[in-house]
């Protein structure tokens with residue numbers, strides 16, 4: 001089997017301050033990787049480099065494309081990378097306002113990716129948008145409402161529907177439950193877990209909430225000052241942390 | 257004639273505009289930037305179209321200027337006078353006799369021929385502007401053919417009104433590549449964007465020129481189950497009886513009386529045998 005994503009020596013600096021350094025890992029089909037670490041440890045930098053939103057200084061991000069097998073995403077032309085970004089990849093942002101088009105209806109938000117890849121049948125687009133609203137537990141009667149009339153949790157679920165409608169294989173998520181009430185978070189996590197399982201998605205999830213990785217991730221990487229200090233199966237790392245920093249991270253959570 | 261260079265603009269400016277026009281013809285539907293000049297009329301009065309016309313006029317040309325299909329509105333009359341004065345070219349109201357036609361908001365009903373040039377006045381050249389205000393982003397979207405947003409707009413139309421309600425400036429795809437705003441012509445005119453004539457679009461304030469060379473393929477965006485329709489008021493013209501021309505609704509008295517007449521005044525007058 002080929003990994004879906006092979007990351008080698010990914011490094012990104014912002015001038016003299018380090019974003020992330022020499023990150024390498026494989027992500028297998030159907031696997032969810034959690035990236036944890038304190039604020040400023042380089043999680044978002046790494047995620048944005050993986051998703052082609054930031055240009056790293058060095059490294060390779062090799063994605064197993066449907067058409068041509070493993071290809072280095074960083075050396076693709078922008079048209080090809082954008083095509084991947086709206087077909088095989090998804091990016092769920094912490095703030096739904098950054099990931100949604102607030103000026104158009106929920107249906108148009110979900111339908112946009114379909115139209116971007118050539119869907120030209122209004123009835124079909126609407127039917128698929130309706131289906132996806134239902135799957136993320138939004139009342140389909142709200143299909144023509146604008147997202148600004150939705151609660152924070154609904155907006156986040158709409159963003160997920162908008163991203164998953166084209167059946168991507170790889171989902172990047174940056175703090176998908178951040179900024180939500182605890183009860184809303186739990187429901188969203190549950191939904192995400194179901195979707196990942198049902199669709200056989202691979203995902204890279206950035207969070208500083210260990211409860212999130214415990215529920216979603218098969219494996220985790222712990223980052224500190226831009227570097228990966230520990231990596232392994234989620235339960236192993238969280239129950240028996242080796243690196244002193246991970247031990248600190250885990251114990252501080254337990255004390256909460 | 258001694259106060260101005262022929263057709264007002266100096267030769268360097270004309271050369272710069274002609275280069276933009278040639279590039280625009282070579283890449284149909286692509287918006288070519290140009291250094292728009294101050295013209296002796298305000299923006300919104302067709303300064304883009306006037307500069308394009310000035311750059312292509314020759315002393316032998318016969319010019320026609322229309323505004324919403326009519327030769328006699330203030331805007332059309334003042335632009336026609338401008339060229340009579342600065343270029344000394346002959347002018348006409350007859351579509352068939354003109355070699356250069358400057359227009360705002362209409363394509364003449366009489367089919368254009370090879371050798372004629374139709375110059376459009378364009379207020380907003382960017383069809384993606386309404387959903388994406390950032391110029392850097394819209395340019396990139398054109399470059400990458402990232403046009404999903406155009407259909408998002410049409411989707412919203414249908415979701416809200418049950419049909420595509422856009423009736424002016426209806427977006428088109430040119431030669432299967434660039435999405436283009438045909439300027440605020442009624443969508444009734446869209447099928448006639450495919451033409452034997454050269455069509456040039458000038459936006460003065462936004463400093464853009466784009467073009468459709470003769471016979472180039474122009475498709476109005478739509479959905480399979482909501483196909484594009486070149487609709488018009490379902491009446492014959494009250495003056496000439498034409499059934500296939502685009503009509504304006506005219507209020508005839510203050511008791512609510514109204515009638516529908518051809519918006520193309522030359523077409524209507526010719527049919528009535530009283531060409532001006």
Ligand SMILES: Nc1ncnc2c1ncn2[C@@H]1O[C@H](COP(=O)(O)OP(=O)(O)OP(=O)(O)O)[C@@H](O)[C@H]1O
Nearest residue numbers: 014017018019038039040041042043044045046208
């Ligand atoms: N645009 C930028 N310019 C300069 N430095 C930056 C920029 N973005 C991030 N950094 C720096 O890079 C380092 C990593 O930041 P990053 O945002 O990746 O961390 P993070 O782990 O996502 O943090 P958080 O949990 O707060 O989101 C930090 O030191 C940060 O200050």
Ligand SMILES: [Mg+2]
Nearest residue numbers: 043044045174
């Ligand atoms: Mg972050």
